[in-house]
Amino acid sequence: MRYIDEFRNGELAKGLAAAIRSIADPARQYRFMEFCGGHTHAISRYGVVDLLPPNVRMIHGPGCPVCVLPIGRIDQAIRLATQHDVILTTYADTMRVPASERLSLLRAKGLGADIRMIYSTLDALAIARENPDREVVFFAIGFETTTPPTAAAILAARAEGLCNFTILCNHVLTPAAMHAILSVPGEALDGFVGPAHVSTVIGSAPYEPFARDYGKPVVIAGFEPLDVMQAIYMLIKQVNEGRAAVENEFTRAVTREGNRKAQALVSKVFELRESFEWRGLGSIPSSALRLRPEFRAFDAEQRFEVPYRSVADVKACACGDILRGIKRPTDCAIFGTACTPENPVGSCMVSSEGACAAYYTYGRFREVAA
Amino acid sequence: MSAQYVRPLDLKRGRVDLSHGAGGRAMAQLIKDLFARELHNEYLAQGDDGARLDNLAGRIVVSTDAHVVSPLFFPGGDIGSLSVNGTINDLAVMGARPLYLAVSFILEEGFSLAELARIVASMAAASRAAGVPVVTGDTKVVERGKGDGVYITTTGVGVVREGIDCSGSRARPGDAILLSGTIGDHGMAIMSVRENLSFDAPIVSDSAPLHEMIAMLLDEVPEVRVMRDATRGGLGTTLNEIARQSGVGMVIDESSIPVRPPVQAACELLGLDPLYVANEGKIVVICPPESAERAVAAMRSHPLGADAARIGEVRADERNFIQMRTALGGGRIVDWLSGEQLPRIC
Amino acid sequence: MCLAIPARVVETRDGDRAVVDLGGVRKEISLALIDGVATGDYVIVHVGYALQRLDTAEAERTLAWFAEIGAQAEAQATEATP
Numbered sequence: 001m002r003y004i005d006e007f008r009n010g011e012l013a014k015g016l017a018a019a020i021r022s023i024a025d026p027a028r029q030y031r032f033m034e035f036c037g038g039h040t041h042a043i044s045r046y047g048v049v050d051l052l053p054p055n056v057r058m059i060h061g062p063g064c065p066v067c068v069l070p071i072g073r074i075d076q077a078i079r080l081a082t083q084h085d086v087i088l089t090t091y092a093d094t095m096r097v098p099a100s101e102r103l104s105l106l107r108a109k110g111l112g113a114d115i116r117m118i119y120s121t122l123d124a125l126a127i128a129r130e131n132p133d134r135e136v137v138f139f140a141i142g143f144e145t146t147t148p149p150t151a152a153a154i155l156a157a158r159a160e161g162l163c164n165f166t167i168l169c170n171h172v173l174t175p176a177a178m179h180a181i182l183s184v185p186g187e188a189l190d191g192f193v194g195p196a197h198v199s200t201v202i203g204s205a206p207y208e209p210f211a212r213d214y215g216k217p218v219v220i221a222g223f224e225p226l227d228v229m230q231a232i233y234m235l236i237k238q239v240n241e242g243r244a245a246v247e248n249e250f251t252r253a254v255t256r257e258g259n260r261k262a263q264a265l266v267s268k269v270f271e272l273r274e275s276f277e278w279r280g281l282g283s284i285p286s287s288a289l290r291l292r293p294e295f296r297a298f299d300a301e302q303r304f305e306v307p308y309r310s311v312a313d314v315k316a317c318a319c320g321d322i323l324r325g326i327k328r329p330t331d332c333a334i335f336g337t338a339c340t341p342e343n344p345v346g347s348c349m350v351s352s353e354g355a356c357a358a359y360y361t362y363g364r365f366r367e368v369a370a
Numbered sequence: 371m372s373a374q375y376v377r378p379l380d381l382k383r384g385r386v387d388l389s390h391g392a393g394g395r396a397m398a399q400l401i402k403d404l405f406a407r408e409l410h411n412e413y414l415a416q417g418d419d420g421a422r423l424d425n426l427a428g429r430i431v432v433s434t435d436a437h438v439v440s441p442l443f444f445p446g447g448d449i450g451s452l453s454v455n456g457t458i459n460d461l462a463v464m465g466a467r468p469l470y471l472a473v474s475f476i477l478e479e480g481f482s483l484a485e486l487a488r489i490v491a492s493m494a495a496a497s498r499a500a501g502v503p504v505v506t507g508d509t510k511v512v513e514r515g516k517g518d519g520v521y522i523t524t525t526g527v528g529v530v531r532e533g534i535d536c537s538g539s540r541a542r543p544g545d546a547i548l549l550s551g552t553i554g555d556h557g558m559a560i561m562s563v564r565e566n567l568s569f570d571a572p573i574v575s576d577s578a579p580l581h582e583m584i585a586m587l588l589d590e591v592p593e594v595r596v597m598r599d600a601t602r603g604g605l606g607t608t609l610n611e612i613a614r615q616s617g618v619g620m621v622i623d624e625s626s627i628p629v630r631p632p633v634q635a636a637c638e639l640l641g642l643d644p645l646y647v648a649n650e651g652k653i654v655v656i657c658p659p660e661s662a663e664r665a666v667a668a669m670r671s672h673p674l675g676a677d678a679a680r681i682g683e684v685r686a687d688e689r690n691f692i693q694m695r696t697a698l699g700g701g702r703i704v705d706w707l708s709g710e711q712l713p714r715i716c
Numbered sequence: 717m718c719l720a721i722p723a724r725v726v727e728t729r730d731g732d733r734a735v736v737d738l739g740g741v742r743k744e745i746s747l748a749l750i751d752g753v754a755t756g757d758y759v760i761v762h763v764g765y766a767l768q769r770l771d772t773a774e775a776e777r778t779l780a781w782f783a784e785i786g787a788q789a790e791a792q793a794t795e796a797t798p
Contacts, residue, residue, distance in 0.1 A: 001631070001634065001635055001638060001721075001738055001739040002722070002724070002758070003722040003758060003770060003772070003775050004638065004721065004722060006779055007779070008697055008698055009697075009698075010625075010697055010698055010699045012779070012782045012783060012786055013698045013699050013700075014699060014786065014790075015782065015783065015785065015786015015787060015789060015790055016782060016785065016786050016789075017699075018786060018789035018790050018793055019785045019786055019788065019789035021789070021793075022789045022792055022793065038719065044702065045696070045702060046696045046697070046698040046700050046702070047695075047696050047698065047699075047700020047701040047702045048698065048700055049700065050699070050700035050701050051698070051699060051700055091763070092712035093712075095712055096708075096709060096712070106709075117712065119640070119763065119764060120746075120763045120764025120765070121763065121764070122746060122764045122765075123764070145720065145762055145767065146762070146763060148749045148765065148767070149746075149749070149762070149763050149764065149765045152746065152748040152749060152765065155748075156748075196720075197720040197760065197762060197767065200720075200760055200767050200768040201767060201768070222778075223720065225698050225700075226698075226782055227778075230778075230781070230782060230785075233785065249778070251771070251774045251777070251778060252770055252771045252772070252774040252775040252778055253722075253760055253768050253769075253770055253771070254768075259749065259750065259767060259768050261749060261750060261751055262749040262750070262767065265748075265749065340708075341708035342708050342709070360705075361703075361705050361708075362702040362703060362705070363702065363703070364703065365689070365691045365693055365701070365702075365703045366701075572740055573741075631739045631740055632739055632740035632741050634739060635738040635739025635740060635741040636741045638721055638738065638739075639721060639738060639741060639743065639761075641719045
């Protein structure tokens with residue numbers, strides 16, 4: 001596959017590993033957070049850790065929209081399907097997240113709720129057109145990469161006069177989450193590997209305040225393992241040189257301004273919520289979106305009676321600290337015992353990009369053998 | 371007096387109804403006009419409740435499988451051919467020569483007779499092509515809503531060859547791990563038809579009877595220790611099963627695992643890992659290291675093993691991990707699947 | 717962050733649609749989020765939408781850059797070994 005396979009090349013990886021080794025100062029530790037769940041997944045799935053020197057540590061950040069989705073929001077989605085008889089359409093990522101009353105979307109589907117996994121909002125619109133007598137709700141999740149497709153769907157629904165289509169809106173914002181991490185005292189981070197595809201939409205400019213105000217370098221990295229390694233190289237270089245700037249490794253898809261058209265469509269349809277609860281991180285102001293008043297007809301929370309009820313995480317769950325990079329998966333008391341990918345107790349285990357799931361699924365052989 | 375007029379089965383527009391499973395005339399007609407038309411041999415012709423297999427001797431093996439695939443028809447096959455090939459393969463990987471098949475159908479009320487005829491014809495063709503007859507069968511009908519169109523259960527009987535001893539518990543540290551060909555074809559062919567996740571792709575199911583390829587392999591390398599077909603859960607699951615059964619670990623090399631480019635691309639688009647995608651015409655083979663080259667050559671000499679490759683080796687590991695050296699050069703484990711693999715957007 | 721793949725546009729259709737090809741797999745996607753896409757362009761596809769164009773010249777430059785950095789480091793390491 002063009003422009004994918006070349007960025008996974010083992011020979012180039014060896015070269016980059018040598019380059020990283022040559023500039024990493026053996027007298028210090030480097031701690032970088034890869035914000036984005038996709039990067040967590042790439043690092044684990046390709047075993048990038050094995051190509052890094054031991055004093056360069058990657059900490060997995062909260063950029064996994066499934067991981068930070070509060071249980072109460074999944075409960076709302078389940079109630080829409082079970083109590084309001086809607087066709088609930090969702091990306092498959094949400095299906096297995098355990099919610100209240102021992103349910104998940106998958107279990108609710110098994111009990112007869114009409115819950116359908118889709119690949120695109122285009123599919124949700126098609127379902128709405130094909131089922132004019134049923135209400136269709138799209139469970140909208142995701143960071144800035146996934147928000148424009150929802151905006152496009154709302155505009156298409158309005159243009160077509162589709163009156164049986166609404167969304168349950170859980171779109172969240174990357175810079176707000178980065179701010180929440182940086183503003184909480186914990187072990188110091190030396191820099192960020194910035195999100196790949198979020199940045200194609202928002203551009204590199206939104207990260208400039210972090211470099212400037214917190215003195216942390218940000219290198220935006222593409223999605224493939226060589227991109228991540230190159231970004232790590234660039235971060236080490238900045239740290240060694242005492243710089244804190246926003247740099248772009250993913251020049252083939254990211255510009256400073258990003259995709260203006262997509263940004264405009266999002267602004268047209270959505271506005272900021274004053275505050276939004278994030279699983280593991282608590283309430284963060286100006287961190288999430290809701291539909292503008294003129295689009296409220298497409299808001300499932302307006303059309304249906306599904307009040308939000310906050311649900312606390314199990315006490316033993318260390319996800320909050322793990323999402324902030326304060327703890328590692330293995331520091332959690334229930335990691336690998338009560339909490340596994342089969343029985344995920346907390347958000348970090350629920351999605352294959354969550355720090356705990358990625359470590360458990362791909363990396364736990366690195367523990368000392370029992 | 372004229373013979374009683376029996377309306378012929380409407381194979382074009384007719385549908386299964388509850389009378390077809392009731393044991394009366396309608397069922398007899400269904401069997402005669404649809405099943406027996408395609409599946410005919412001396413055993414079925416006798417019309418008994420079972421088939422006598424008089425000359426069966428030796429180390430007898432029996433295997434059974436239910437088939438609930440949806441959609442029923444997909445590029446490269448359908449539930450009919452799938453069920454025949456699947457059971458033939460289950461026998462063959464035990465080192466047995468597949469000899470006879472028994473088939474049972476559970477039909478949903480309202481299912482199209484035209485589609486049923488297609489499925490039975492396909493089953494018959496697969497049975498003929500493989501040289502393994504269907505010697506007995508059964509049909510039941512369930513009410514509308516209680517079945518997915520049709521479920522098929524196939525049971526197969528075979529006899530293990532002399533001198534062959536294959537079992538999932540026989541893998542030993544140092545053994546070579548071989549794969550008979552490309553992975554992910556069947557599962558992605560299915561995905562290409564499923565509702566909501568469709569795309570035009572030249573991906574065809576690899577469903578095929580492997581008994582002849584396996585016979586050639588065993589002719590050349592009778593010391594094969596393990597054979598298993600990598601069906602549900604894919605190669606990743608199959609390796610984990612064997613590792614656990616044998617009490618060993620494994621190390622495999624990602625670059626040596628053959629995956630056809632369109633399958634890789636389709637997995638990429640949907641966020642699926644080809645290691646866990648179902649196959650219906652591929653086997654894992656574990657043999658002593660000194661036999662590996664001959665084993666790969668033997669499989670490659672058959673069209674269904676054209677892409678056979680050595681992918682790794684067995685090693686001692688109490689944790690039964692399957693470790694993989696990735697294409698990048700780093701390490702990861704290939705863990706058990708958690709539930710069914712679902713596509714991801716993130 | 718989210719799973720997005722570079723694919724080549726092989727056909728543009730009415731209503732802001734296009735067909736992309738990735739390794740022989742074709743899928744219809746929406747161009748609603750991006751302007752001026754032509755057949756032959758590479759785009760980044762996420763959940764059925766093109767999010768951005770892929771600058772193929774930059775892609776080649778990036779790969780060359782990886783190779784250069786790697787070669788330099790390996791050369792240094794060889795020199796350093798006695």
